[in-house]
Amino acid sequence: MGAFTEQPIYAQLARMGKALSNPARLRLLHLLEQREQTVEELAGRAGVGLKNTSAQLQQLRAANLVAVRRDGTRMYYRLADPEISRFLGVFEEFAEGRLADLRDAVAAHLGDPAELWPVSVAELKRRLDDPGTLLLDVRSAADYADGHVPGAVSVPFEQLADRLAELPTGGKVIAYCQGPYCVVSPKAVRLLRDFGYSARPLAGGFTAWQRSMVTG
Incomplete structure (x- = not known):
């Protein structure tokens, strides 16, 4: 040998x-x-x-x-x-596809993906100009000021319950927080659904949007 x-x-x-x-x-x-x-x-x-x-x-x-x-x-x-961000996205997707324990941990942390029915970045891009879709940034005002998805409205989660009257009724809401394991947007979606809104989270949060800007 x-x-x-x-x-x-x-x-x-x-x-x-x-x-x-x-x-x-x-x-x-x-x-x-x-x-x-x-x-x-x-x-x-x-x-x-x-x-x-x-x-x-x-x-x-x-x-x-x-x-x-x-x-x-x-x-x-x-x-x-910037390519490191793209690599992290590929790494996480690969690991989640291979490790059932990781999928279980994510579900335990964020909730049942089937129940949340998250919106992909690709779908979000197709709906950015849809007047019937409200894009809601539920991160802090400081995070929003640092960068956000074009057209998103800033309503920090801790203010959401008190500002529901500001949100238009009858449309669809896509809420996002920071990253793929952030619990804030799932909480926001459940709150909005409790009040009759048609709401879904953005899969991967703002981080996924940023990564899509690297990959094109």
């Missing part, structure tokens, strides 16, 4: 697998899809200690998944390349 001459190649490929093998690192990549952030912001949003967050970012940086810029004494982290 010949020598394992390709070992250095597989060793380098394994570096990428190692970078993605930590749940905290995957969470940080999701957060960085939204915008560049400091380590302090990331630690707070991820619910991970500051020291651990910094260590995980260094691992991602070593794999060329994350880049950093300095502004005075502050360090701002971002995805190293």
Whole structure:
């Protein structure tokens, strides 16, 4: 049997697998899809200690998944390349197709997909100019200001119940929050349905929309 001459190649490929093998690192990549952030912001949003967050970012940086810029004494982290966002979408779709436990975990977190009947990004793009469709951004006003789907109306979830009178009746509502595992838009859809609205969530949230802008 010949020598394992390709070992250095597989060793380098394994570096990428190692970078993605930590749940905290995957969470940080999701957060960085939204915008560049400091380590302090990331630690707070991820619910991970500051020291651990910094260590995980260094691992991602070593794999060329994350880049950093300095502004005075502050360090701002971002995805190293927009293609990383596209890769994360493919990775998640592949994993969900292969792992029943992942599908079960997603359903337990978000609810029954069949009951929610989510709208795909492709369907949303076809309906952007439909006057009978209301696109509802239920993230915070700050997140909306950072970027949103064209034509979306900002109604943060915590205000939704008190602002139902502002929403037109008789049409269809598509609600979205941030990412593929965000629970806010499913909650918004259930609330809207309780009040008689025809509502569905956007599959993958605003992150899915952003990824579609990378893939075209």
